[in-house]
Amino acid sequence: MELRLINEQGQESGGVDASDILFGREYNESLVHQIVTAYQANGRSGNRAQKDRGEVKHSTKKPFRQKGTGRARAGMTSSPLWRGGGRIFPNSPEENFSQKVNRKMFRAGMAAILSQLAREGRLKVIDGIRVDAPKTKLLAGKIKGMGITDRVLIITPEVDENLWLSSRNLANVLVLEPHQADPVSLVRFDRVLLTREAVKSFEEMYA
Numbered sequence: 001m002e003l004r005l006i007n008e009q010g011q012e013s014g015g016v017d018a019s020d021i022l023f024g025r026e027y028n029e030s031l032v033h034q035i036v037t038a039y040q041a042n043g044r045s046g047n048r049a050q051k052d053r054g055e056v057k058h059s060t061k062k063p064f065r066q067k068g069t070g071r072a073r074a075g076m077t078s079s080p081l082w083r084g085g086g087r088i089f090p091n092s093p094e095e096n097f098s099q100k101v102n103r104k105m106f107r108a109g110m111a112a113i114l115s116q117l118a119r120e121g122r123l124k125v126i127d128g129i130r131v132d133a134p135k136t137k138l139l140a141g142k143i144k145g146m147g148i149t150d151r152v153l154i155i156t157p158e159v160d161e162n163l164w165l166s167s168r169n170l171a172n173v174l175v176l177e178p179h180q181a182d183p184v185s186l187v188r189f190d191r192v193l194l195t196r197e198a199v200k201s202f203e204e205m206y207a
Contacts, residue, residue: 001124003118003199010147016125018199023123027117028108035109036183038099046095053078053086064182065152077087107206112184114202123192125199145175150190155181157197178202 001025002015049089066073080088100110117123126146129136143152151172156163159175167175174185178201186192194202 001118003194004121005125005127006146007126008142008145016196016199018204022111022203023115023118025108025111027116027119028112031105031109031184032112032187033132035101035106037186038101039160041097041099041182044097046091046097048091048095049093050087050090051087052079052090053152055090056084060083073205079136090195091110109183110181110186110206113183114206117186117192122190125196127204128197129154129163129193130160131162131166134162135165136169139163139166139173140170143170148191148193151188152191152193153185154193155182155198156195157201178205196205 001018001020001022003018003023004012005014005016007013053076054076058076060076063074064071064078064167074082079085114123129142131142154167154173154175155178156175157177159177163175167173174189176185178198183200187197
């Protein structure tokens with residue numbers, strides 16, 4: 001498998017040999033959907049809470065007499081059937097939303113995403129990307145010089161301080177190291193830029 005190599009002007013300047021297992025895999029939509037959903041679910045915190053009938057503020061006094069009113073009998077105002085009553089199955093802060101994904105499935109899903117990005121021409125390889133000073137304008141100029149106007153995910157083996165600080169104020173740019181790359185980011189961004197070393201790191205992790 002050969003990935004397209006571009007220079008700082010966005011022009012193709014050759015190719016980079018890459019693993020067929022990682023960048024030439026058939027796309028599996030159901031598997032990709034599963035790992036994306038699981039990743040989002042595993043990042044979710046159980047921070048919502050509701051009260052059951054024992055926790056809501058209520059009186060234990062019978063609201064009206066048992067017979068003769070024509071209404072359904074009632075013992076407390078905390079009943080879930082009443083307005084202001086407790087929930088039958090309340091949400092709790094200890095609720096666990098995590099989903100288990102096998103390591104083999106996760107690797108296959110990441111390979112399917114990277115392969116589809118390469119097929120669609122959304123994934124490109126560059127020799128490296130650096131900025132001389134922590135200035136947003138410098139990084140924005142480099143990206144614009146490559147002809148990239150969409151949202152771009154840059155993956156490089158080492159994110160130095162200048163590159164990280166320069167990318168913080170760019171809403172459509174995210175800089176990550178290979179071990180930080182996740183399925184949601186790969187799917188969400190329109191373009192993915194990998195350095196040569198990042199390609200090797202991905203092959204070591206997933207191929």
